[in-house]
Amino acid sequence: MSNVVALDLGSSAIAAVEVSTTRDRVSLTNASVEPIPSGLLQDGEILEPEELAECVRRSWKTAGFSGRRVHLGIANQRVLVRVIDLPVISDPRERRAAVAFEAQEQMPIPLDQAVMDFQPIGLFATEQGQRERFVVVAAHREMIDQLVGVVRHARLQPVGIDLQAFAVLRALMPPASVLDEGSPDTEAQVIVHVGAEVTHVIVSVDRNCHFTRLVNFGGSSLTQAVAQRMECSTEQAEALKITCGLLGDPHGDWDLETIAEVQHALAVAARPLVREVVRSLDYYRSQEFSRSIDRVILSGGTALCLGLDRYLQQGLGMDVEIGDAASQLDDRGGMSIAMAHRASVAIGLALDGAGGQR
Ligand SMILES: Nc1ncnc2c1ncn2[C@@H]1O[C@H](COP(=O)(O)OP(=O)(O)OP(=O)(O)O)[C@@H](O)[C@H]1O
Ligand SMILES: [Mg+2]
Incomplete structure (x- = not known):
């Protein structure tokens, strides 16, 4: 053990x-x-x-x-993630060198100032022969x-x-089933992980990351919106956010006017989240390797915001489920x-x- x-x-x-x-x-x-x-x-x-x-x-x-x-x-925002394709190379050292070379071409970080890593995400056939696709990550050292x-x-x-x-x-995400793994028909799942200040939009296929983008949006901007609207402290606004929620029946004994005001402030403040997720998915769909999207899974502390799942579902026009990490x-x-x-x-x-x- x-x-x-x-x-x-x-x-x-x-x-x-x-x-x-x-x-x-x-x-x-x-x-x-x-x-x-x-x-x-x-x-x-x-x-x-x-x-x-x-x-x-x-x-x-x-x-x-x-x-x-x-x-x-x-x-x-200084960590870069890209998808690159290369001819299939079996020697691991040569493969790594080829990925590093191609990454340098595509990423605006000099590789001597960066730490680079990559994950192979599958083989595919082209007119020029078989190619391998990688997700490459580069971070400033x-x-x-x-x-x-x-x-x-x-x-x-x-x-x-x-x-x-x-x-x-x-x-x-559960591991891909052995039968379906690598199938070109497998649909993509999207994870929207919303923390206090940042949101990760992640596209997963067979439990591999095919796209990810970091968006500067999180629960603290929801709290700020409530504090401004209700003219209260951040602590009070946090409590109002958690108990009233964005949609649906609140937890606490608030009067109807307070609930309506808090929920309205949260709905307005959450619009940029919908907009950024839509933009990210539009970009993903514009890539030639994109798959159709099956569903969206919500996670992170802000996923606990009552009704955020339904709000996103309405805004995106796709099924949204709350995940379990x-x-x-x-x-x-x-x-x-x-x-x-x-x-x-x-x-x-x-x-x-x-x-x-x-
Ligand atoms: N029940 C709840 N309702 C609404 N929001 C909630 C609830 N519980 C936690 N949150 C919000 O979740 C956020 C914290 O989430 P999390 O712990 O994932 O963030 P973090 O990892 O610290 O932040 P980041 O990754 O953005 O730097 C806070 O904005 C908090 O207000
Ligand atoms: Mg976090």
Whole structure:
């Protein structure tokens, strides 16, 4: 049995999970979501490294994680993701060099200042012969060094770094069935993962990422809209947002006028989310390798906003379901769906650490 610990530094909270793995089971053994003060991280960029390291150290102590070797996630506008096609190359070193060469052509980061990784996502036939398609990720080295520095400062040892979008996908999507894997008829699933400041729009086919885009939208802009409309503090606005929701029956005993005002403010503030998801999917559909889209799965802390799923469904004209990021664990250790939304990146990172193929 071995333990894997994963850490997700979000702008509203530090989420961490620990899983234990045996040969055929991955079980959740510990999880924590510790709120952090705003302003330490913004749009995925670390603004206050020392304070953030202190928060990581505190949350580690409070939650009592046994391991210090951690898997980390990254996401911000300086991480680039592209899909590239190449002739099939069997030698792994040559293949890697060819991917790096092509990535350099397509990505505006000098590769000596970048960390690059790629995933093969399938073979396909063309008139020029068989080609292989890859999703390539390139991140500025300086940004990775900063993240690693924060985690080391908290006396933890980073052992793996992955794109947050890949982690979310892994946490939410079941492995492709052996019979369908690689079929050109498999439809795409879209994940819309909405946090406090950023949203990942991810297109998944056979549990592989075929497209991802980071949008600067999150739950904090919903809270701000309520604070402005109701002329109240951020704390009161957060409580109103959570209890009134965007559509449907609220949780609290609010008067009808308050509910109508909060729901209206949330609906107006959520419009950019619909617009950005539509734009992202239009772009995906314009790629010659795009598939038809089966459904949209909502995750992240803001997925807990009452009625956001129905609102998106109306805006996109597609089925929208609320996901469960703990569904790929063999034993979820009692983790609620609500907690799983906030820990989904950490769960996906831990699943990779636990063997990747789960
Ligand atoms: N019940 C709820 N209703 C509405 N919004 C909620 C609810 N619970 C949490 N949220 C919102 O979810 C957001 C936090 O989500 P999450 O933990 O995924 O963000 P994060 O990872 O810290 O942020 P980011 O990834 O954007 O940097 C906050 O904006 C919070 O207000
Ligand atoms: Mg997040």
